[in-house]
Amino acid sequence: MELKKQLKQYQNIIDEELTKYIKKETCPEEKWQQSMEYSLMAGGKRLRPILVLSTYQLFQEDTKIAMPYAVAIEMVHNFSLIHDDLPGIDNDDFRHGKPTNHKQFGESTAILAGDGLLNQGYEVISQTLAKTTNPEEIQRQIRVLGEFSHAVSRMLAGEYVDTEWEGKQISSLELEYIHNNKTAALLKLCVRMGAILAKAPENDIEKLTHYAEKIGLAFQIKDDILSVEGDEKILGKPVGNDEKKQKCTYVSLYGLEEAKGKLNQLTEKAIQELEPYGEKAEFLKQLAIYIQTRNK
Numbered sequence: 001m002e003l004k005k006q007l008k009q010y011q012n013i014i015d016e017e018l019t020k021y022i023k024k025e026t027c028p029e030e031k032w033q034q035s036m037e038y039s040l041m042a043g044g045k046r047l048r049p050i051l052v053l054s055t056y057q058l059f060q061e062d063t064k065i066a067m068p069y070a071v072a073i074e075m076v077h078n079f080s081l082i083h084d085d086l087p088g089i090d091n092d093d094f095r096h097g098k099p100t101n102h103k104q105f106g107e108s109t110a111i112l113a114g115d116g117l118l119n120q121g122y123e124v125i126s127q128t129l130a131k132t133t134n135p136e137e138i139q140r141q142i143r144v145l146g147e148f149s150h151a152v153s154r155m156l157a158g159e160y161v162d163t164e165w166e167g168k169q170i171s172s173l174e175l176e177y178i179h180n181n182k183t184a185a186l187l188k189l190c191v192r193m194g195a196i197l198a199k200a201p202e203n204d205i206e207k208l209t210h211y212a213e214k215i216g217l218a219f220q221i222k223d224d225i226l227s228v229e230g231d232e233k234i235l236g237k238p239v240g241n242d243e244k245k246q247k248c249t250y251v252s253l254y255g256l257e258e259a260k261g262k263l264n265q266l267t268e269k270a271i272q273e274l275e276p277y278g279e280k281a282e283f284l285k286q287l288a289i290y291i292q293t294r295n296k
Helices: 003-019 030-040 047-056 067-084 101-105 107-131 135-164 172-182 184-197 202-229 250-254 256-273 275-293
Strands: none
Touching: 003 047, 003 067, 003 275, 030 067, 030 101, 030 107, 047 067, 047 184, 047 202, 047 275, 067 107, 067 135, 067 184, 101 107, 107 135, 135 172, 135 184, 172 184, 172 202, 172 250, 184 202, 202 250, 202 256, 202 275, 250 256, 256 275
């Protein structure tokens, strides 16, 4: 099946699942709930939950066990976007072609909407654990919860360091440290969650982790490239913000052509990690190419 059609199928399934967690209550905190829904259902690539489900399907067909974790990671991702856009961090006005959460609902509501989505992600996982009775399955899910918490912590650490070093000249190792945490940590988590929940052998989990680490950095490099030469209408946000904020990026550190070269190398290496899985990993291979060639 063509990649675009597969992506759309996954996106539709995930969107339908996310709607089950939207609260439509007439209550004093109704605006807060609307603020969470505004960001959660704004669209986007749904790349992280897709990675959870597609990795799981390398080993198992029915994604019922993995679905709550796919939902939870999308909630956490949207929490990070809301807070990333805030005036105290990136101070962005648009995301997905719409006003950012704090522009639509006010800064205090946006902060609490992000907090709400972060907590809801953990709530989804805890409810799933509470319903699980098989001891081996419980142990797998506890392991995943530990990895989930650690990855969120690393994402926050990466965001902090990125903000702290804004406007400063940093080394290539320091830049990689930021994005191994800020961007790649969650993508690596998605792949590991899918593999662990699917009862994959440890050597497969590690091999897929190497794949995820490479597409995680590739994703960030592509973001940096799009910030220079992307189409604002397609991106749904202004181009050139990184340069205005004097952020050190792969483009500012290496130049546009060398950044593209690094992106291509990481993509090739990610695909090589999947060779042992043959045709079963074709979607994950195409996903790496999609990250490399995307325009938003």
